[in-house]
Structures are given as structure tokens and as C-alpha cells.
Amino acid sequence: MAEVTLLTTRGLCRDFDGLRAVDDVDFTLETGEIHAIIGPNGAGKSTFVSLLSGRLRPTAGRVIFDGRDVTRLPAHARVRLGIAYTFQITNIYTSMSVAENIALAAQSRLSPGLFGRGGVGPRITEATQAAARAVGLTERLNARAGDLAYGHQRLLEIAMGLALSPRLLILDEPTQGLSDAEIAGVTEVVRQLASRATILLIEHNMDVVMALARRITVLDRGAILAQGTPEEIVADPAVQAAYLGDGA
Numbered sequence: 001m002a003e004v005t006l007l008t009t010r011g012l013c014r015d016f017d018g019l020r021a022v023d024d025v026d027f028t029l030e031t032g033e034i035h036a037i038i039g040p041n042g043a044g045k046s047t048f049v050s051l052l053s054g055r056l057r058p059t060a061g062r063v064i065f066d067g068r069d070v071t072r073l074p075a076h077a078r079v080r081l082g083i084a085y086t087f088q089i090t091n092i093y094t095s096m097s098v099a100e101n102i103a104l105a106a107q108s109r110l111s112p113g114l115f116g117r118g119g120v121g122p123r124i125t126e127a128t129q130a131a132a133r134a135v136g137l138t139e140r141l142n143a144r145a146g147d148l149a150y151g152h153q154r155l156l157e158i159a160m161g162l163a164l165s166p167r168l169l170i171l172d173e174p175t176q177g178l179s180d181a182e183i184a185g186v187t188e189v190v191r192q193l194a195s196r197a198t199i200l201l202i203e204h205n206m207d208v209v210m211a212l213a214r215r216i217t218v219l220d221r222g223a224i225l226a227q228g229t230p231e232e233i234v235a236d237p238a239v240q241a242a243y244l245g246d247g248a
């Protein structure tokens, strides 16, 4: 089956005070794939996905999503087009319930500015329950988010991203800080999410990358060092020298 491109970048650059954090990146993401971005610390991974989500503006270059140039669109407009970047854990409201946190995310997509008006509530409830189900948090919907174990808070973050009904879900180190058992759980959740959304995954844990990714992009000092299937990346001498071989 022919691949359909969901997102491309052309000549994407981002400078911080003279430092080029993202350097002339031409990137292509195909619809339905799980695509991992890897690279050493400071390689520019978070900066790159922030340029995709609209959290940051590029110094140069373009971002095309579903055939449309979104380079100048703010983050909230990109969310509405279907680009979701999982909220950092600090964006979870710890005193609110799991359900309320997910509902807030669902509301921002389904009814910006219309919370509580007729017909909107049931759709939010539905979206909340579906997102909780997808990450295995159904039984904790009424728990206070602040009382969740750390691993469950990470799943809540993913559920909040899912509640935005994204076409592209960007997950920034979803397994960071988790136990081995929790990592296995998140890996399975992400695998299943791929039927609902294209996934762009920043991940340091190579076992997780190898288990999930159909394609991998390696960033090094802001530029693309290599791209390919997991097998191609593991066998790439430049990648071995820069990254895999250093015990990271």
C-alpha cells in the first residue's frame, strides 16, 4: 500500500542565542507509523518537536501538516488541526480527578469557549472515557490525579493527549522515570494507540524504540544523522560511532 505523508519539514532551523539547536532538518512522517526520534542529550529532539507542535517558532524553514503550511500557526490552532504534544507532567492538575483532567483536555478540542452548553457535556464524557480506556485508567477515573503513582500520571498525560483526538500524537519520553514493569505497560499502550493516531516518539530507552518504531530518525547536534528502519539504524556506522556505541 502506498504511504501517505502526514507531515513534512523543509529546511527547519531553530537558533537559541547563536546556538543552532535544530539545523536544516528535512523530515517526513507517514500516516499511521510509529516514528521514533533518538539522539544524544542536547541533540535537539525536544526543540524539533516543539517546532512541530507550535510551542516554538522556527528561525527558518517550514512545517507542512496534511498538505497545509502550519509554520506560522500557534499551538492551539495546530491542536485543532490534529497535532497533540503530550502535556508535561506539570500540566496535570493534581487536586482534580483523573476524569476532570482528561475532560479539560477534551473540552479544549471539542468546545473551545463553550464549556457546559447543551450537547457538549456528553461528548466530553465519551471522549474522556474512551481516552481513559485506551491507557487502562478506567478504574481510576475518580482518583485524585495527585494521588496516582508516577507511572499512572504518565499514562494520564497520554490520555490527555488522546482526548484531543489527534491525528499526530507527539510523545516526549513517555517512559522516563518508570520502572521496568511500567515501561512494559506504556510500550503496550503506545503500540495500541497507533491504530488511532500517527505517533512521533522521543525516547531514550532503545528497547522501547526497537519494540515500537517502524522508522527511526537520529538527530545529532541539531541535524539528521540517519533515518531508516530499526535494522538500518542499528547497522549504520555513523549512528554506532555517534550514539549507540557510546553506551547510551
Ligand SMILES: Nc1ncnc2c1ncn2[C@@H]1O[C@H](COP(=O)(O)OP(=O)(O)OP(=O)(O)O)[C@@H](O)[C@H]1O
Pocket (backbone or CB within 6 Å): 016, 017, 019, 021, 039, 040, 041, 042, 043, 044, 045, 046, 047, 048
Ligand atoms: N529555551 C532554550 N534556550 C536556550 N537554549 C536552549 C533552549 N532549549 C534548548 N536549548 C539548547 O538547545 C540544544 C538542544 O536542546 P534539546 O532540549 O532540544 O535537546 P534534546 O535532544 O531534547 O535533549 P535531551 O535528550 O537532553 O532532552 C541544547 O544545547 C540546549 O541547551
